[in-house]
Amino acid sequence: MSFNDKVVVITGAGQGIGEGYAKRCATEGMKVVVAELNSEQGERVVAEIREQGGDALFVRTDVGDEQSCIACANAAKEAFGQIDYLINNAAIFGNMKIEGYMNVDMDYLETFMRVNVHGSLLMARACVPHMPKGSAIVNQSSTAAWMNMGFYGVAKLALNGLTCSLARELGWRKIRINAIAPGPTETQALRNTAGDYADELVKQMPLSRLGTPDDMADAALFLLSEQASWITGHILNVDGGQFMRV
Template identity: 35%
Template sequence: MSRLAGKIAVVVGGHGGIGGAIAEQFAAEGATVYATSRRAEEREVERGTGELRARRVDASDLTALEAFFEAVRGEVGRVDVLVVNAGISEFATLDDISEEHFDRTFGLNVRALLFAAKSAAAMMPDGSSIVLVGSIADAIGTKGYGVYGATKAAVRSFARTWANELAPRNIRVNVVAPGPTDTAMMAAASGAVRETLTKLIPLGRMGRADEVAAAALFLASDQASFITGVELPVDGGMAQV
């Protein structure tokens, strides 16, 4: 049986890379998936036993984000599963960090995530699930990514708090934390950077977007019905051993 049959899912940042893989897997498992992106071509297509509804939304624009959730409420009335994946990662050491860099990174990675969760939770029935896409960068102190790592630490903290706050409604909140993953964003890195990262991964390779999506699917589904407040690393052991 499909693990998300009949569910209404929203994937904020659901076009390409990890978010796109999550949206595709959720639809294949029976969900009606609203997948947002600034670059999405608005369309509706069947995927397996579910449906993928792409919507063009800039998650950093809170007015647009709120309007999107109101549109979902008007169309289907509820959200059973929320995934927030929208985010940016830009290199800047302490000497180079600017207000613009800080505001841009926290604005999308933290502020947008917070208000997406608030909007979705307001129309979630009891027993729903929230999966936040974090990163092992929240704990490993990667040089040049201090602001990015801090945003992901904030995501981890939100998950703990919201897991407590939403527990009376049996709404679970968890984090999937990828390590280096072979997406278009990573493909833009130099060969030297990719080789350096790969050497740090015990399994000897980068992750795939579909592997991260599989972890998100598990946390979103009833198979994880007694799991809340956790961070599930998908990093080939990079930050674990």
């Protein structure tokens, strides 16, 4: 897979799986736009990529804000000429509220859904005008989409639907869009949200270990690559067999 001089925009790339995506893409020769709300974390990732000889740009981005998404895409275009790939990783997850639909604050829920679902749409709408034929998008779903796990699961299920709908809309542009559905993955966000329960989940899985950001990066690179040139509208589980769909 050759990615030399390709340009990728990665949201939520200041930590966790998103940081793993950013550093791996840089290692593969891509120019990386770190689209991150947390300026300190985003600038740190860019600095570490540059220290390793990579080319990266930080753009403070709120994926729940349409104008912020447009500004990010414009900054990527101005810096690197075009956008070849978009990885929609940003989401509210670490430290999210653990509440049921019957008692969650509606303002919080609306903000949650705007970031976790519409954020991917807003970034796609902002980036696609700068993406040539043969470009690709990867959305970050979750196995929670099929587990009836409250509003987090519903958001990921909606994201799966969005992925498939956009695959139809973008096909004529020769832009592919797929999603990765990670199982429990070793990040600080997982520990903040699930705590020791993550270790209990592992015991129930055929491949009984937590995933790693590298596991997700392997899958993302495949979906972005020409090796996946006839794959679009697909949700790829990367989950150690946690959830099997027939």
